[in-house]
Amino acid sequence: MHISSIFALALGLAPAWAVPVQELTGLDLTPGAIPLDKFRLGGDLKVLKPKLRLGDRIDFALKKRISLNWNDGDDDVTKAELTANWDEQDDVKVINMADFGSALEKVDCTAPTMSLDFKTSGPYNEAKTSWNWVNGASKNNIIMFVNHPSCGEDKADAPFRVTSIRYDDQRFIAYMTVKEIDDLESVIPDGDLVVETLADVDEPIVNARDLESDPELAKRIVAKKTTTISLNKNFDNRNIFSLGSGNNYVKLDCTDCGTRGKIKVKLYAKIRLFRVKKSYVEFRAEDVQAFLNLKLHGKGNKSGKGHKVVVPITAYGFEIRRVATLRIAADIGVGYDASIDGEGHVTWGATAKLTNPSVWRECFKGCDDEKSGWQITTTQVEPKGAGSLKAKLGVHGFITPKAEARIFKSGYEVGVAILAPKFDGTATVSGNSNGGICANTKAILGVDVDLKVGLQCYVYAGDNYQSPDWRKVLFERMWTLYDKCFILARKP
Structure with missing residues (x-):
């Protein structure tokens, strides 16, 4: 199953106008859980670490509510919070070892007996007074979240059920x-999990040629950005496809192409009665635009159909042990169904900007899909040409963000295909020294x-956005960009 967000695209120089996106009735399909071993995205996971407070602050009070916080420990780009309460559980209280400050000398986290060695008598006696509640009745128990360097990173935020405590006062x-x-x-009766990318990151514009010449560059960029997908990519002066040779060939080139903006991701889960009752992934597109200026040229009668990933964004993501994982990847490229009959070339293009921000929330469980934004503004570049030819101009830019999420023991896979700007039409280049053209x-x-231009977006499952295993149409809109003859040269 799959999810998404949306962008928009088009290209050029000229007056701009706003075109509302038309929402289409989609298939009544709801993403469901999938086996974790069926995830397609690879890549290493960065472990988010608990935000510890091992300073002067000391709090040994047993609570009915708790808030656990994690971040990536570097730029603080990715943050996570799990809040939970045991208000309806009379026999359960909770505590986080991170609240003990610097009071502990060491901790032995080995079950079935965990030992907490206090530095001095004051904090020890304060803790004893508070924690003796668990010995007051056989049904009483404490949920303790372990956060202490002595326990090691693999135990960070690990929950333990405490059923009794004995003390060594000496x-x-x-x-x-x-x-x-x-x-x-299974031990959270009521809670909320939120994971999101909050910080703004200044990302450099990266050329596709740079990525080809230095494959490690993509990995270094990815390692810095955690779960914010940057769309600041250029792929100008780039051949998309080339078929044939000699007197029978066709080529499609991106003369000036690229994307801008970023996608932020939010993962949410609502826990109620010891089970996840509501969960979704939200994609937020910010300052997103794309420009696609194209040149189709050739000789003879030749056609090409397919798609080319120009800028792959390697899968990356994070893990909160025992709680959640999120992997994200995206492809940026060009799809084509173009042909030429004759000899010469034709150029055309446009730029498109998406309403800022545009948000798509894909519900996995217990909620409804939601959207906001998804209007686009376009500017166009007038076509030019040379020679004598007829051409089919079926070309689109694409961005295909994908996400794989685990919430506790349930796994979800989500993806969206954004095809924009999407061109569909024909062009005829002709000349006559005697005049009479156009x-x-x-x-x-x-x-x-x-020529028509537009946008198509759909949620999909599978490895190939053009032939997915499953899809649900979100938006689709085409409108006339040009239906006219452009004069390219006149008699002296």
Whole structure:
């Protein structure tokens, strides 16, 4: 199953106008859980670390509510928070070891007996007074989240169920009878999980040629950006396809192409009655635009159909142990169904900007899909040409962000295809030294263009956006860009 967000694209120089995106009735399909071993995206996961407060702040009070926080530890780009409460559980209280400040000398996190060695008597006695509640009734228990350097990173935020405590008043040690909880979801009666990319990151514009000459560059860029996808990419002066040779060939080139903006991702889950009742992934497109200026040229009668990934954004993501993982990747490229009959070339293009911001929320469980934005403004470049030919101009830019998420033990896979600007039409380049081109007696060269431009976006599953295993149409809109003859040269 799959999800998404949306962008828009087009190209050029000229007056701009706003065109509303038309929402189409989609298939009544809801993404569901998939086996974790069926995930397609690879790449290393960065472990988000708990935000520890091992300073002067000390709090040993047993609570009914808790908030666990994580971040990436570097630029603080990715943040996560799990809030939970046990208000309806009379026999359960909760505490986070991170609240103990610097009071502990060391901790032995080995079950079935966990020992907490206090530095001095004051904090020890304060903790004992608070924690003796668990010994007051056999049904009482404490959920303790372990955060201490002595326990090691693999135990960070690991939950343990404490059923009784005995104390060594001479050495200031508390011995807890514990059992480690493998299934965190099963001990949270009511809670919310939010993971999102909050910080703005200044990302450089990266040329596709740079990525080709230095494959490690993409990995270094990815390593810095956690779960914000930058769309600041150029792929100008780039051949998209080339078929044939000699007197029978066709080529499509990007003379000035690229994308701008970024996508931020939010993962949310609502836990109720010890199970996830609501979950979704939200894609937020900010300052997104694309420009596509193209040249189709050749000789003879030749056609090409397919798509080319020009800028792959390698899968990357994060893991919160026992809680969630999120992997994200994207491809930027050009799809084509173009042909030429004759000899010469034709150029055309446009730029498109998406409403800022544009948000798509794909619901996995217990909620409805939501959208906002998704209007586009376009500017166009007038076609030019030379020679004598007829050409089919079926070309589109594409951005295909994908996400794979695990929330506790359930896995979800989501992707969206944004095809924009999407061109569909024909062009005829013709010349006559006697004039008469474009019904003008003085015009000796012209290009007659019937061209539509638009946007298509759909949620999909599978490896190939052009032939997905499953898809649900989100938006589709085409409108006339040109239906006229352009005079390219006149009699002296």
